[in-house]
Amino acid sequence: MFSSIRHGLFAALAGFTVLICLCYTGLALVISYVTEDMLVDRLLQREAAAISAHFHLRGEVKTPGDELIRVYRSVAALPPVVRAQVAAGRERAEISTDSGPHYHLRTLDLPAGSAPRRVYLLADARPLLVVSALFRDVGGVLVSVALGLIALALLLAYLLSRRLVAPLQVLAKEVRGLSRDQPIAFSARHRRDEIGFLADRLGSTIAELHSSLNREHAFTRDVGHELRTPLTVMNNILGQAESRPLAAQDVAQLLSGLDDIATTVDVLFALARAEHIAEETLDLRGCIEESLLRLLDDGAWEEGCLELQLPDHLAVRGNRHLAMLLINNCLGNALFHGGAGSRLRLAFADGVLSLGNTVDPARAGTTQGFLHGQNLLRRIATAMRWEIGFHAGATAYRVDIVPLRPH
Template sequence: MTLPGRLRPWFRRLPVVTRLVLAVAITMSLVLTGAAGLVYWRVRTALDQQLNDDLTTYRHSLDQAVRAGTRVPPGPSGSLQQVLDAHGRVLRSSDSLSHQPLLTPAELSAVSRGATIRRDVGSLLPITPGTLRLQAKRVTADGQPRIVIAAVRRGHRDEALRELLAQLALASGLTLVAASYVGYRTARAALRPVERYRSGAATLADGAQNLRLDVPADHDDEITRLGHTLNHMLDRLEESAERERRFVADASHELRTPLSLLRAEVDVALHRPRSAGELTETLRSVDAEVQRLIDLSNALLDLEELGSTQHITRAPAELAHLIAAAVAPHLRTAELSGRTVTVDAARVTVDVDARWLRPAIGNLLDNALRHGRGAVRLTATVHDGRLRLCVTDEGTGFPPEFLPRAFDRFARAEASRTSEGSGLGLAFVHAVATAHGGTTHAENTGRGASVILDLPCRPGHEPGRRVR
């Protein structure tokens, strides 16, 4: 249904139920008007055809009687006749006409020239008495032109049509009321779940917790699917809110510790005069805490950027070169601590986002060097279009209670938050894997800890097999 431009803003401001009922009412009005018009036209055509047939037959009888000069035969019920001369004088007329001419001067002139006149006298609505349908034609009798007018009363025909109009109007009105009522009840029933969902959302906006919409399990329509979608959205919102609460609590704790240490160092330095060596040592301590704050801020920003990115930018990269670039910054650290880093990487080209994968590998190595013991081994294999990176060490492994939350933000195996690291390294690795559509896994091998990064890579093999 298309509305005029001026009515559209007004229509859109109406409630949905009102709009639906109006749309149903207007559409049904058009349909009923069309149907009533078709019925009326068919009935009127049939009645007119019968009336015209009777009138034509009666006029032919009049023509023959006038030509022969015989008595005018009786016509159908309600028939009338009038015979005029060429000048329009009434020569013969039915008693009820009182010799009143039925033709206008223009019609009389047209018939005198040989035309046949057909017209109605009186109207259907408003009701007028003495309605007629007449035919007039010129005939020749005894060498003189005569104008024969045959007419029949339309009273029965008009009464039938008026009764038909009244019945069609009544039936259409009742049908329109019934259709509008059914449309109203149907719209209310269809939108009742939406109103229930709206009330639930309003309750949630008022601070309600753990709210879920009551969605019937045995239905599968658009409204039901909307309810399931909203419940899924509420689940995600609740999870997001819970993560945010944990993040704020953990981040505030993480930031409070270095800030408190900074304040303590500054207070001690200001408490009494210090020597140049003591001030230098204090500044070194302050610098370490500032660097810790910078690292923590950078890690949080990286996680936020990675989490808010709708998609990563994949590009072909040589896996061996990617691994070498990620391992190089950690070789010096391993050498200073008397440990080794061994790399076993497939010689293939992988389709990944090296910007994020490279620091993720670095975080795995940093975690192994920082918290593990012995040699660190990094293996990178590609099979069935998936890249599997595994970093192992020879330490004591993860505490069993830590494994389920190893990839959570600020999660640490040590109870103290003053230990090295921010607790964001493995969380960043997990975020990179998720962005690639992959997974992460941490486990104890019996000879140390193992962290596995598995993600799709769509590789293209090159000559050679492995680089060590």
């Protein structure tokens, strides 16, 4: 299927070449035969003018000066094949015979009193038929040359079709060999013609399609992975409600699970739209303060449990919405796993933002949840081209974030 363009182009070029050859050959033959006829007719015309002038001066029909032309004074004297043409009423005619002669007839009326005198000029044009003789003598050579030229034209058409279609075939081969995780770099994208434009737009379209498919795949995977844990916890608590009333701690866990699900859904949708979210220069300290104020208003930390070592202005490159989700999730995890009495320390040094919190060893049963949500946090950081690392210990937990700084 992918070679049909080349075959079709070669067939079109070859057919056009053969058609041009046949048309010019036919035109050359027509011009040759017309030239022969015009030459004989011009000889008859000149001889007729000379006979008319001689008859006007002397009153007699002179013998033609050209030995190829004869004058007949009556129809009966004409050869039978010519006589039949005259009987049919033709005054000028070209007559071929199987026996060899090739006649050209011209009727001439000479003024002679009240009744013009009619004579017939008849030329045997066999010696002047150069085209027929040429084809008879060197026809084989001419046919061989013509076939050779046609073969050369077909070869050029074949090479030209290969040269014109080769970039499209290379592009088609590269498209067939693409995989979803392979970087798209078509070799024809630097061409300054329609094929280059096609390769560039096709590469962009396929890259966008792969990106959309990857985000859809990641969204489907993360929905099943990230929501399973809170849903399982909530399902277990609700299952116990059939046998006993829910305690305050159970209600708190349900509310925490709902918040966890809402946050996870927000993150998943933000990552699914990450390609369409613009990048900007933002103040990361402002995002941190906004998130901390929300937690402090909720009474999440006691006074004196929060330590900040941040510059007055922390400019980074990223997306404000994703940055807020990243900070909110890190602080939310610190609160959930560390507890209300844990100490939280945020510091920025050497391009690294560190968020650390203490962990009560008595809460070991909840520290296993540290791994929950790390994949989403990594995806948020990757979407903004940031780096993130997690360091879990028995009494402390730390997250290191390396944001992208403005140039």
